[in-house]
Amino acid sequence: xxxxxxxxxxxxxxxxxxxxxxxxxxxxxxxxxxxxxxxxxxxxxxxxxxxxxxxxxxxxxxxxxxxxxxxxxxxxxxxxxxxxxxxxxxxxxxxxxxxxxxxxxxxxxxxxx
Amino acid sequence: xxxxxxxxxxxxxxxxxxxxxxxxxxxxxxxxxxxxxxxxxxxxxxxxxxxxxxxxxxxxxxxxxxxxxxxxxxxxxxxxxxxxxxxxxxxxxxxxxxxxxxxxxxxxxxxxxx
Numbered sequence: 039x040x041x042x043x044x045x046x047x048x049x050x051x052x053x054x055x056x057x058x059x060x061x062x063x064x065x066x067x068x069x070x071x072x073x074x075x076x077x078x079x080x081x082x083x084x085x086x087x088x089x090x091x092x093x094x095x096x097x098x099x100x101x102x103x104x105x106x107x108x109x110x111x112x113x114x115x116x117x118x119x120x121x122x123x124x125x126x127x128x129x130x131x132x133x134x135x136x137x138x139x140x141x142x143x144x145x146x147x148x149x150x151x
Numbered sequence: 152x153x154x155x156x157x158x159x160x161x162x163x164x165x166x167x168x169x170x171x172x173x174x175x176x177x178x179x180x181x182x183x184x185x186x187x188x189x190x191x192x193x194x195x196x197x198x199x200x201x202x203x204x205x206x207x208x209x210x211x212x213x214x215x216x217x218x219x220x221x222x223x224x225x226x227x228x229x230x231x232x233x234x235x236x237x238x239x240x241x242x243x244x245x246x247x248x249x250x251x252x253x254x255x256x257x258x259x260x261x262x263x264x265x
Contacts, residue, residue, distance in 0.1 A: 042194070081195070081240060081255040094252055128194050139185065140253065142194030 041065050042143040044129050050149045051119055059114045059146045061129030069093070070112040071130040071140065072104060081128070087112055088134050119150045154178045155243050155256040163262045170228040172259050174241030177222065182245035185253070186215060186226050189238045199226070203245070231263045 042063045051057055063070065071094075072084040086094035090106040101117045116123060129143040156175045164170045174184075182203040187195035201208040201215045201224070208215050214227045228235055241256040 078257065079238075080257050083252055086252070130194070139197035139200070142187075142196070144192070144194050 040144075042129060042131055042141050044127075044143040044146050046146060047144065048147045048149075050151065052151055053119055053121060055119050056115070056117045057119060057148070058116070059127055059129075059148070061112045061114070061143055063110055063129075063131040063141070063143075065131055065141060067131040067133050067141070068109055069132045069134045070106065071132070072112065072114050073128040073130060073142075075126040075128060075145070077125070085112075085114075121150050124148055124150045153256075154181075155241055155254050157239075157241050157256040157259045159259050160257070161260040161262070163264060164231045166233055166263055166265050167230045170226075170231045170235065170261055170263065172226040172228075172239050172241075172261065174224045174226075174256055175222060176224075176241075176243050178243070178245075178254075179222065180245055181243040181254075183243065184215070184217060184224050185242045185244075186213075187240040187242060187255075189240060189258070195240055198239070228261075231261075233263050233265050236261055236263045 045060045069088045071086045073081050074084055075081050084096055084098050085104045087106045103115045105113045126145045126147050128145045130140040132140045154177050185200040186198040188198045189195040199210050199213045199215050201217050206217050217224045238258040238260045240258045242253045244253045
């Protein structure tokens with residue numbers, strides 16, 4: 039019973055395709071995040087949701103659209119995939135308004151060919 | 152614009168010795184700092200944190216030191232163990248950014264040699 043899980047773990051796809059990555063947490067946290075770790079290994083925040091509402095939206099192309107069907111899930115849909123989208127995507131959760139740490143999922147390794 | 156910097160991409164230390172990982176930041180509005188540890192094919196896991204009102208926080212073999220005037224923090228691991236071999240991310244958050252937005256450094260890969 040993993041606290042934060044992501045599916046799939048690996049995703050290899052062609053340029054131009056549309057794909058989704060799913061994240062689920064069983065910690066009861068009300069804030070969820072998507073991070074991107076690029077080839078230079080920087081972990082950069084993309085989106086943050088609190089109680090299913092978008093809180094943080096960094097300068098991310100419109101091709102990326104997060105969807106939070108409920109507090110336990112935050113999915114990431116990517117349209118028209120590009121080579122530069124190849125990265126590791128991490129989902130994370132946190133209790134809103136606390137200094138508690140964020141809990142990360144294991145990551146989804148996306149390779150766009 | 153890197154607000155959190157870890158200038159050493161890698162570090163090798165003998166088992167039993169002290170490991171010192173360094174981190175510098177540029178944003179004086181940061182008031183909370185964290186260290187995360189990451190093993191290959193896993194997500195980062197929280198290690199230790201420090202508030203800007205403190206200059207030291209200790210948890211077992213791990214100690215974080217904060218020098219606000221120098222905008223510098225360091226993580227000390229003593230004694231180092233082979234299981235400590237991982238990538239260590241320094242992170243910061245606070246006023247001036249969205250409340251829960253955490254800025255990560257690029258990481259330092261630590262190898263502890265048996």
